[in-house]
Amino acid sequence: MVERANRPSALNAPAEATPGPQVDITGTGPSSKVIATLPSGESVEVLLYGATVTSWKSEGGKTENLWLSEKAALDGSKPVRGGIPVVFPVFGPPPKSGHATSSLPQHGFARNSRWEFLGKSAAEDALDASSVKLDFGLSTTELSEEARKAWPFDFGLVYSVTLAKDSLQTVLNVRNEGEESFEFQVLLHTYLKISDISKVAINGLLGVSYVDKVLNATTHQQSDASVTITGEVDRVYASIPQDTTTVLEDGKPRFDVVRDNLSDTVVWNPWIEKAKGMGDFAPDEGYKQMVCVEVGAVDGWQKLEKGEVFEGGQTMKSLL
Numbered sequence: 069m070v071e072r073a074n075r076p077s078a079l080n081a082p083a084e085a086t087p088g089p090q091v092d093i094t095g096t097g098p099s100s101k102v103i104a105t106l107p108s109g110e111s112v113e114v115l116l117y118g119a120t121v122t123s124w125k126s127e128g129g130k131t132e133n134l135w136l137s138e139k140a141a142l143d144g145s146k147p148v149r150g151g152i153p154v155v156f157p158v159f160g161p162p163p164k165s166g167h168a169t170s171s172l173p174q175h176g177f178a179r180n181s182r183w184e185f186l187g188k189s190a191a192e193d194a195l196d197a198s199s200v201k202l203d204f205g206l207s208t209t210e211l212s213e214e215a216r217k218a219w220p221f222d223f224g225l226v227y228s229v230t231l232a233k234d235s236l237q238t239v240l241n242v243r244n245e246g247e248e249s250f251e252f253q254v255l256l257h258t259y260l261k262i263s264d265i266s267k268v269a270i271n272g273l274l275g276v277s278y279v280d281k282v283l284n285a286t287t288h289q290q291s292d293a294s295v296t297i298t299g300e301v302d303r304v305y306a307s308i309p310q311d312t313t314t315v316l317e318d319g320k321p322r323f324d325v326v327r328d329n330l331s332d333t334v335v336w337n338p339w340i341e342k343a344k345g346m347g348d349f350a351p352d353e354g355y356k357q358m359v360c361v362e363v364g365a366v367d368g369w370q371k372l373e374k375g376e377v378f379e380g381g382q383t384m385k386s387l388l
């Protein structure tokens with residue numbers, strides 16, 4: 069069933085000379101998704117479960133930029149393996165004890181909660197008139213009882229996904245709606261689709277310190293201009309001075325990932341054995357076609373007092 073979004077918006081204005089972006093909602097329950105398509109063919113798909121972006125196509129709709137596992141659960145039964153899961157309020161396994169996030173599952177609850185579609189609007193600083201912004205919301209009242217018990221704070225999240233001809237912007241706004249302060253981490257766990265991992269180089273991290281999770285969480289410094297991937301990689305680069313990380317393939321820039329108010333980036337590829345060990349990762353060889361470049365604020369904690377707001381995000385450009 070395809071149902072057209074019917075919320076009031078400038079984009080629903082009657083008869084324009086040129087057609088605007090189209091926004092459709094398909095499916096029901098947790099597998100509902102919002103699909104936005106620009107008149108020139110570029111598109112984005114966002115599953116309400118996790119507000120997970122599961123597809124971003126550029127070049128008139130010809131090029132898929134996000135990797136999505138063939139076995140990804142898209143029915144709300146578990147977090148999506150691929151696309152852009154939203155990690156909040158804790159990154160990775162939570163601290164064992166003594167922190168307010170300690171009873172939460174790995175990567176928190178945002179990626180496995182059902183979000184609300186708040187509607188579409190024109191992007192505020194739209195470079196081209198045809199771009200479209202989709203807003204999704206999650207607040208305390210929509211959480212499962214289990215998650216609410218594990219993290220008993222009043223919060224409001226608004227996640228904005230803006231599609232333009234050659235870029236996708238995803239921004240998370242976090243508001244403390246309660247009386248008590250809370251601490252959180254946030255990360256946009258983007259699975260970029262690439263053709264061949266052996267030809268990939270990631271630039272923009274030179275000189276940055278990182279925690280290498282593959283090497284017992286020891287700290288290192290990036291001494292090569294390019295990060296190349298020839299085995300399992302799981303690194304948390306922290307306090308990165310330059311805003312742009314560039315993913316190159318075969319020496320040519322393929323993606324720019326520009327951070328906004330997020331100072332850390334995780335680079336992850338599970339490689340052969342870990343990929344095989346994940347029941348929802350397919351095909352087995354899929355690790356050759358993906359690399360995760362995950363922008364976030366995960367080194368330490370962000371703290372919000374009553375009424376305070378934090379906003380951070382990324383703009384990804386497809387450079388084909």
Ligand SMILES: O=P(O)(O)OC[C@H]1O[C@@H](O)[C@H](O)[C@@H](O)[C@@H]1O
Nearest residue numbers: 160174175257281302334336362
């Ligand atoms: O399997 P999950 O929970 O989706 O996590 C995938 C990976 O996510 C990355 O962000 C972590 O750095 C890895 O350690 C982790 O394995």
